Amino acid sequence: MSNEAVVRYDATQLTDFADRLLRAAGLADDAAACVARTLVDGDLLGHDTHGLALLAGYVKELESGGMRKSGDPIVISDKPAAVLWDGQRLPGPWLVHQGIDLLLPRARQLGSATLVIRRSHHIACLAAYMLRALDEGMLLLLACSDPNTASVAPFGGTQAVFTPNPLALGFPLDEGSGVMVDISASITTNGMSNRKRAAKERFNHDWLIDAQGRPGNDPQLLFDDPPGTLLPVGGLDHGHKGYGMALLVDALTGGLAGHGRADPPEGWGATVYLTLHDLDAFGGKDAFLRQMTHIANACRTNRPVDATRPVRLPGQAGLDRRARQAALGVGLHPGIAPALTPLGERLGVPFPVPLVSPSR
Numbered sequence: 001m002s003n004e005a006v007v008r009y010d011a012t013q014l015t016d017f018a019d020r021l022l023r024a025a026g027l028a029d030d031a032a033a034c035v036a037r038t039l040v041d042g043d044l045l046g047h048d049t050h051g052l053a054l055l056a057g058y059v060k061e062l063e064s065g066g067m068r069k070s071g072d073p074i075v076i077s078d079k080p081a082a083v084l085w086d087g088q089r090l091p092g093p094w095l096v097h098q099g100i101d102l103l104l105p106r107a108r109q110l111g112s113a114t115l116v117i118r119r120s121h122h123i124a125c126l127a128a129y130m131l132r133a134l135d136e137g138m139l140l141l142l143a144c145s146d147p148n149t150a151s152v153a154p155f156g157g158t159q160a161v162f163t164p165n166p167l168a169l170g171f172p173l174d175e176g177s178g179v180m181v182d183i184s185a186s187i188t189t190n191g192m193s194n195r196k197r198a199a200k201e202r203f204n205h206d207w208l209i210d211a212q213g214r215p216g217n218d219p220q221l222l223f224d225d226p227p228g229t230l231l232p233v234g235g236l237d238h239g240h241k242g243y244g245m246a247l248l249v250d251a252l253t254g255g256l257a258g259h260g261r262a263d264p265p266e267g268w269g270a271t272v273y274l275t276l277h278d279l280d281a282f283g284g285k286d287a288f289l290r291q292m293t294h295i296a297n298a299c300r301t302n303r304p305v306d307a308t309r310p311v312r313l314p315g316q317a318g319l320d321r322r323a324r325q326a327a328l329g330v331g332l333h334p335g336i337a338p339a340l341t342p343l344g345e346r347l348g349v350p351f352p353v354p355l356v357s358p359s360r
Contacts, residue, residue, distance in 0.1 A: 006331035007331070007332065007334075007337070007354045008325075008328060008329025008330060008331050008354060008355045009329055009330050009332060009352050009354055009355060010329055010330075010352065010355055011040055011044060011325065011326055011329070011330050013352040014040050014043070014052065014330055014332075014352055015036045015037055015040045016036075016352075017036075017340075017344065017349060017350075017351060017352055018035070018036035018039055018040060018052060018055055019032050019033050019036035020032075020349045021055065021059060021340075021343065021344060021347055021349045022035055022036060022055075022058065022059065022062070024347040024348060024349055025058075025059045025062040025063055025069075025347065026062055026063070026069045027062055027067075027069050027070075027091065028069060028070040030094070031069075031070070031090070031091050031094040034091075034093055034094045034097050035058065035091050035093045035094055035124075038093035038097070038124050038125070038128050038129075039051050039052050039054060039055055039093070039124055039125075040052065040330070041125065041128035041131065041322075042054075042124055042125030042127070042128050043325075043330050043332060044321070044322040044325050044326060044330060045125065045127050045128065045318035045319075045321060045322050046317065046318050046321045046322075047125040047127055047128075047182070047318070048332065048333040048336070049189065049191035049192050049195060049333075050124050050125035050191060051124070051125060051336075052332065052336050052340065053191070053195075053333060053335070053336055053339075054122065054124055054191075055340060055343075056339050056340060056343055057122075057268075058091070058121075058122075059343060059347075061121065061267075061268060066089070066121075066267045066268060067089060067090070067091060067121045068088055068089045068090045068091075068121075071088055071090060072088075072090075073085035073086060073087050073088060073090065073095060073098070073117065074086040074088060076118075080106065080109075080110055080113075081106060081110045081112060081113045081114060082113075082114050083102065083103075083113075083114070083115045083116070084115075084116050084117075084118070084256075084257060084258075085099070085115065085116070085117045085118070086117075086118055086119050087117045087118065087119045087120035087121070087272075088119060089119055089120070089121050089266065089267075089269060090120065090121060091121050092120045092121045092122045092123030092124060092144075092269075092270050092272070093123060093124050093128075095117055095120050095121075095123070095272070096117075096120075096123050096129055096142070096272060096274065097129070097132075099115045099117060099272075099274055100129065100132050100140075100274065100276070102115060103115055103274065103275075103276045104136060104138070104276065106276075107138065107276035107277065107278045107281075108278050110281075111277070111278050111281030111282070112275060112276065112277045112278070112281065113275070113276055114273070114274070114275040114276075115272075115273075115274050115275075116252075116253065116256045116257045116271070116272065116273050116274075117257070117270075117271065117272040118254075118257035118258070118259040118260075118271050119259065119266065119269065119271075120144075120269060120270045120271065120272050121268065121269050121270065122146070122268055122269060122270055123144055123270050123272060125182070126142055126144070126166050126167075126168035126182045127168060127170075127180050127182035127315065127318060129142055129168065129170070129274075130142075130168055130169070130170025130178075130180035130181075130182070130315065131170075131180075132170075133170035133171060133172070133178070133180075133276075134170060134171075134172050134177070134178035134180070137172050137279065137285060138171070138172075138276050138277060138278060138279065139169075139170070139171040139276070139277040139279060139288075140168075140169070140170045140171070140274065140275070140276055140277075141167075141168070141169055141273075141274065141275045141277075142167070142168045142169075142170075142272070142273070142274045143165070143166065143167045143168070143248075143249045143252050143253055143272070143273045143274075144165075144166060144249070144253060144270045144271065144272045144273070145162070145163055145165045145249050145250050145253045145254060145260070145270065145271050146163040146268070146269060146270050146271075147254050147259070147260040147261045147263065147265070147269075147271055148265035148266055148267055148268065148269050149163060149265070149268075150162060150163060150261075151163060151164070151186075151190055151193075151222060151227075151229055151230050152164060152165070152185065152186045152229055152230045152231075152232055152242075152246060153209070153229040153230075153231075153232075154232075154243050154246075155232055155234075155239040155240045155242070155243035156239075158209065158211055158212065158213045158229065159211075159229070160227070160229045161246075161261070162185065162186075162232075162246040162250065163190070164184040164185060164186040164188075164189050164190060164230065165184060165185040165186070165245065165246045165249035165250065166182065166183065166184045166185075166189075166249075167181075167183055167184070167185070167245065167248070167249055168180070168181060168182045168183075169181040170315070171279075171288075171292065172289070173289065173292060173293050173296055174289040174290070174292075174293040175293070177316070177319060178315065178319075179292070179296070179313050179314055179315055180314060180315025180318060180319070181314040181315065182314075182315075183233075184233070185232055185233055185242045185243070185245040185246035185249060186230040186231065186232055186233065186242060186246075187207040187230065187231050187232070187233055187235060187242070188203065188207050188230060189230075190222075190230075193208075193219040193222055193230070194219070195333075195335070196219045197219040197220055197222075197223065198335075199335075201219075202217045202218050202219070203217040203218075203219070204217070205217060206231075206235075206236075207230065207231055207235070208221045208222065208228050208229065208230055208231060209221070209228055209229055209231060209236075210224065210228040211224065211226040211227060211228055215231075215236060216228070232245075232246060233245060249273075252273040253270075253271040253272060253273045254271050256273060257271050259271065296313055299311050299313060300312070300313065328355075329354075329355040337351060
């Protein structure tokens with residue numbers, strides 16, 4: 001977006017639009033409000049492949065029956081610090097926020113609490129949930145995989161086994177901010193690959209391999225017959241690192257859930273792992289903040305390779321962008337409004353009017 005004119009929209013109006021659109025598609029009121037907030041949080045933080053860019057797909061899933069419109073998760077197992085849900089293909093953002101609500105009092109009582117959700121629908125931007133960790137003064141670990149599809153080969157292989165398998169971590173810092181890590185086991189994501197393919201763009205580097213294992217930068221490789229795959233983090237030289245991370249995420253999600261890639265696919269979805277740690281249950285919150293603020297300061301004051309690009313903490317740019325866009329308006333990716341405007345017209349929900357004329 002940095003090289004194109006940015007059209008800005010009021011975040012509250014975008015949230016209201018998404019909320020009304022999801023309700024018009026049949027989603028229950030409380031879930032629609034939750035999903036709308038989560039998607040707009042993704043755009044506020046700058047994760048624009050996992051914000052409102054997902055909304056049209058979610059509406060399509062609601063209308064086709066791929067995403068359930070109402071109901072509650074089924075409790076498969078419930079121990080004080082370990083819970084397993086069947087999400088019944090309910091909206092992922094709603095399930096994750098419901099899960100955090102469930103875990104908060106348990107983590108405060110027990111020190112740590114974990115929830116695994118099988119058969120969730122897609123959960124959108126993982127970084128958006130890290131805001132809850134900062135607000136609650138907790139350490140949150142969140143991971144997800146989609147056992148219904150595959151686009152990442154194991155290191156040294158040519159056939160897809162994994163999805164990008166994102167892993168996120170959030171915790172507070174002493175000055176009221178925090179760290180929000182949101183990374184994937186693959187070099188890039190399916191969402192970015194789909195966007196670049198639609199725009200007939202290539203990646204700047206060879207982040208994929210074709211079905212014979214030859215490296216390339218064209219996202220079309222994922223759609224060839226036979227298909228290519230995304231490379232794991234580390235690429236052709238050190239992809240064992242991303243491979244290991246992908247295995248970790250699948251163990252935490254599908255392994256602990258007892259439901260995953262060994263089962264018949266059901267469509268776009270997710271298996272989810274989340275754990276909350278109460279900082280006071282271990283060395284104490286003050287001690288945690290002292291240690292992590294010390295490390296944060298050592299990172300931020302580190303002599304940079306490029307003096308114009310100082311070292312930042314994970315999530316720092318997103319939090320700064322969120323505050324700025326909440327005040328000045330959300331700069332959406334150029335493809336989002338054209339995709340959502342006709343959908344809104346069909347369902348009787350007009351897309352918001354821009355705040356100002358396009359600006360850099």
